[in-house]
Amino acid sequence: MYVYDEYDKQIAAERVAQFRDQTERALAGELSEEEFLPLRLQNGLYVQRHAPMLRICVPYGMLRSEQLRRLARITRDYDKGYAHFTTRTNIQLNWPNLEDVPDILAELAEVEMHANQTSGNCIRNTTTDPFSGVQVDEIADPRPYCEIIRQWSTFHPEFAFLPRKFKIAVNASEHTDRAAIRVHDIGLQLVRNDQGELGFRVHVGGGLGRTPMVGPVIRDFLPELDLLTYLEAIVRVYNRYGRRDNKFKARIKILVKALSPEGFAEKVEAEWAHIKDSPSRLTPEVVTKFQGYFTEPAYDALDNATDLLATQRFENREFDKWLTHNVNSHKKPGYAIVTLTLKKTGTPPGDVTDFQLEQIADLADEYSYGEARATHEQNVVLADVRQDRLFELWQKLVPLGFATANLNTLNDVICCPGGDFCALANAKSIPVAEAIQRRFDDLDFLYDLGPIDLNISGCMNACGHHHVGNIGVLGVDKKGEEFYQISLGGSSHHDATIGKILGPSFAREEMPEVIAKLINVYVENRTEEETFLDTYRRVGLDPFKERVYA
Known part of the structure; x- marks a missing residue:
């Protein structure tokens, strides 16, 4: 997964220092609530029913074990000992004190995390399929493109104050959409054309809320290297023509409907003609560089543990249920994708305690190369588990409340x-x-x-x-x-x-x-x-x- 370079670290540190100053001025009465509002929102800070709420960004759902442990400690030291996974794969703290938020952000920055643009009228966290990079039917790994979009959209000066919030999702599976791309402001489906070239089918104008809509296709095939320039053309058109007089009609879906998908696409294509060959256009070298951040772990050479699993399933019916419902096929022989369900009855869906976060970190280290993934269904995935260790893993999940075999059922709410x-x-x-x-x-x-x-x-x-x-x-x-x-x-x-x-x-x-x-x-x-x-x-x-x- 992506690891911050020195430039990233400098940006994160400067952002924390900037927000610390803003918070101190707000607490001292030097900034009015109206002045502080857009500043705190773009740092993920809301004022909720009982206390502030801090929404922490988890880009495309990826979490390292050290990040999970830091989240656990922050949850314990600055909150009430639990956190909440959201449908945007972010994680929320529901009870932080306002004066502590700069310290929380500073601690997050130490493990390459932040809360930038998790709220406000800007481009939010880019999401994708939690099985990315390991699923059998994947066109290509979408995570490098998500990271490219993240770097392009974060602090982009033209898109810091859009008419309304803006969400992008990327999917790469031919048969399944676990990223819900068609109900996003922009949804990108990785495809190959008749010549086998990689690109994207582009949906624009989806979204939920007050006026739910499914995003129509405005371009059947966008070449891979044109990704950023075309996205920029879309957001420029939205920034120029989107309504700002009525927040209930300000989302891009309203603009697409008003212009018609064909009319909107015409404006995008006209805008794109001016910028498609600009310095923002990707190069093969840049794409290769970002793909290099998402290399495969050091998989063992294994055969599928078919006979072993058959015996274990026969001997333990509860394990059989879990294996059937919470474990998916992996592209590598001998491995499996495991979903930890955060939907045990009596626990609010998506909630995890500080102890459970630490346990997920330990499980990630022991069974999945130190990595876990949040899903928009409010569960957690261990993407690289050896099949011959599934029974051992399941035994550890049961007492932690993560082995409820209700994935994709009525109770997976x-x-x-x-x-x-x-x-x-x-x-x-x-x-x-x-x-x-x-x-x-x-x-x-x-x-x-x-x-x-x-x-x-x-x-x-x-x-x-x-x-x-x-x-x-x-x-x-x-x-x-x-x-x-x-x-x-x-x-x-x-x-x-x-x-x-x-x-x-x-x-x-x-x-x-x-x-x-x-x-x-x-x-x-x-x-x-x-x-x-x-x-x-x-x-x-x-x-x-x-x-x-x-």
């Missing part, structure tokens, strides 16, 4: 912090997630249901990605009371769709039974091979609506 923490939330999310998990506590039944994405957001900002859940739950306010609106049929994958609202909202105590009724409709109508989403798309909304509101 994506959930924002909601009204327990966020000042923007209309309703709490965490208690609803737990109530649903407790209602569906039979893993064998969950396995029979097949994959179901259940996503919960506490407000229309959609940090829980409810719009693209197969079942989406949105917290709403009704005369001061917390209610929940349900949508069905969403997807964040290659077949991305926005879910349709079922109807009037429900009280919190009704939610587990409402979800049960929806599941019953699916079970009664599905064919043998259909998933929940397949059945919904075939039978439509009405059968679900009739059952729930009968």
